[in-house]
Amino acid sequence: GQNIDQPTEMTATEGAIVQINCTYQTSGFNGLFWYQQHAGEAPTFLSYNVLDGLEEKGRFSSFLSRSKGYSYLLLKELQMKDSASYLCAVRGNTGGFKTIFGAGTRLFVKA
Amino acid sequence: DADVTQTPRNRITKTGKRIMLECSQTKGHDRMYWYRQDPGLGLRLIYYSFDVKDINKGEISDGYSVSRQAQAKFSLSLESAIPNQTALYFCATSDLGTSQETQYFGPGTRLLVL
Numbered sequence: 001g002q003n004i005d006q007p008t009e010m011t012a013t014e015g016a017i018v019q020i021n022c023t024y025q026t027s028g029f030n031g032l033f034w035y036q037q038h039a040g041e042a043p044t045f046l047s048y049n050v051l052d053g054l055e056e057k058g059r060f061s062s063f064l065s066r067s068k069g070y071s072y073l074l075l076k077e078l079q080m081k082d083s084a085s086y087l088c089a090v091r092g093n094t095g096g097f098k099t100i101f102g103a104g105t106r107l108f109v110k111a
Numbered sequence: 112d113a114d115v116t117q118t119p120r121n122r123i124t125k126t127g128k129r130i131m132l133e134c135s136q137t138k139g140h141d142r143m144y145w146y147r148q149d150p151g152l153g154l155r156l157i158y159y160s161f162d163v164k165d166i167n168k169g170e171i172s173d174g175y176s177v178s179r180q181a182q183a184k185f186s187l188s189l190e191s192a193i194p195n196q197t198a199l200y201f202c203a204t205s206d207l208g209t210s211q212e213t214q215y216f217g218p219g220t221r222l223l224v225l
Binding site for chain 2: 004008031033040041042043044045048050087089091097098099101102103104
């Protein structure tokens with residue numbers, strides 16, 4: 001079956017670093033996405049990994065290990081506005097290359 | 112102006128009523144999707160369309176139907192609404208021409224079925 005697991009909630013302090021993990025089991029693999037979603041708003045794209053390794057984009061970095069079915073999103077220099085849900089999503093390579101979304105990790109950033 | 116728009120943004124309806132949620136996009140993307148989001152369950156795919164003549168069921172299509180009226184428009188219908196269809200509904204688009212195919216989401220429609 002297809003499954004994406006990520007922690008339900010995390011709390012971190014402003015200015016700190018937080019790592020949000022994601023493990024997946026999917027029918028084929030054609031890329032892993034991280035989206036950010038503020039409460040009541042639409043998900044917005046953060047990062048994309050298709051090869052193993054680390055992709056860095058400003059304060060946000062995303063890592064992928066395809067052999068382990070594992071990814072993480074690293075947020076540095078946390079700001080209060082980073083309080084949101086972070087969705088891990090995997091695109092398969094069968095059945096129309098559909099994207100499967102995890103339930104999301106709700107991050108609370110405290111002062 | 113937003114690239115992906117949804118109407119209405121909020122809707123309250125009664126059990127058994129037929130309702131339609133509409134999605135329009137100005138991104139010129141071929142692919143469009145309808146998802147529902149429930150607390151703790153994440154985004155689940157209802158239907159998707161890769162072009163005007165292509166409609167495909169997602170993982171939870173029962174009780175829903177769709178219409179792709181044009182490249183830019185994709186509508187979701189609930190023929191006879193029931194309370195467990197209360198959810199936040201998102202439309203999304205993606206560009207077939209890119210290998211990455213990031214999805215771009217509309218602002219969502221919050222639906223309450225009484």
